[in-house]
Amino acid sequence: MSRILLVEEGQDAASVLLDELRRAGHEAEHIEDGAVALHRILTSPPALTLLDVELPRVSGLQILEKIRARSDHPIIMLTARAQESDRLRGFDLGADDYVCKPFSPREVVVRIHTVLRRCAQRRHVARPSMPITFGAVRGCAILDGHYLPLTRRESLLLRALSQEPGRVLTRSKLLEAAFPEALDVNERVVDTHIKNLRKKLATVSAAHDWIRSVYGVGFAWESQARQDA
Known part of the structure; x- marks a missing residue:
């Protein structure tokens, strides 16, 4: 079981994905506010963060940039922006993966497992x-x-x-x-x-x-x- 943080505005938008994460055996937490999420990741980092781009107060890309300045914490971006330039911006800032909406919750879970496995390998190789x-x-x-x-x-x-x-x-x-x-x-x-x-x-x-x-x-x-x- 891994602790997964979902940062997305709106309980309705998050509920389906939260249910799928819990069915997959993860401990899932939901935060809607960007500033609150940034504080949580810095002070009590989960195993992985699912991070929406459009958030109140602090955007997902701003959070990603601030986190990358301090750690290699695994982050998968979630966004309705499908343009290649937006995806490249996320990867340039250090995102581990990028999922465009609408998406399959099961696909997100598979991507989580893949990113966590790669991050574990990356940390294992000193x-x-x-x-x-x-x-x-x-x-x-x-x-x-x-x-x-x-x-x-x-x-x-x-x-x-x-x-x-x-x-x-x-x-x-x-x-x-x-x-x-x-x-x-x-x-x-x-x-x-x-x-x-x-x-x-x-x-x-x-x-x-x-x-x-x-x-x-x-x-x-x-x-x-x-x-x-």
Whole structure:
């Protein structure tokens, strides 16, 4: 059983999802006010927060930004905003997942289990025991004891991804990491470098999908074999 906090305005909108969470064995709490929710997460964090974007006093995105400045607490955004730019904004701020309304309560429960599992894996893999290390020489990386010859861009991308295993980084975030001096580079250039990176990573273990794609959003580093594939 996990303690799940649902932050959404309106009891009627929340009741169906609360019932489904409790049927799934979770302890579910509902808060409607953004300021109250922010205080609760900071002082008594649940296992995971389901966070609506439109909230009184403090918006969901503001809460997400404030929480990410302090912790990696698991957060799934819930919103009626279906535009890609809104979803990318949430991921840029550090959301673990993003669910657009209307949604299936059962699907939300499945996503909760997936996010909790990934966060547990991320916390289990301590930084010193990461399977990838970077040498002092630019372009040198060692993955599970295997030397990887990398270009400068590939090295910067791999550093950014591996620093936050399991967390989805948007193309814009990766572009900032790998092309900090470029102002007119298209985000899709990230895909080309990721493709080349995957080929090199496959020489270490072809069966392990080291870089997970999230359609329309970006990529995440999987330092352990995926359990939800």
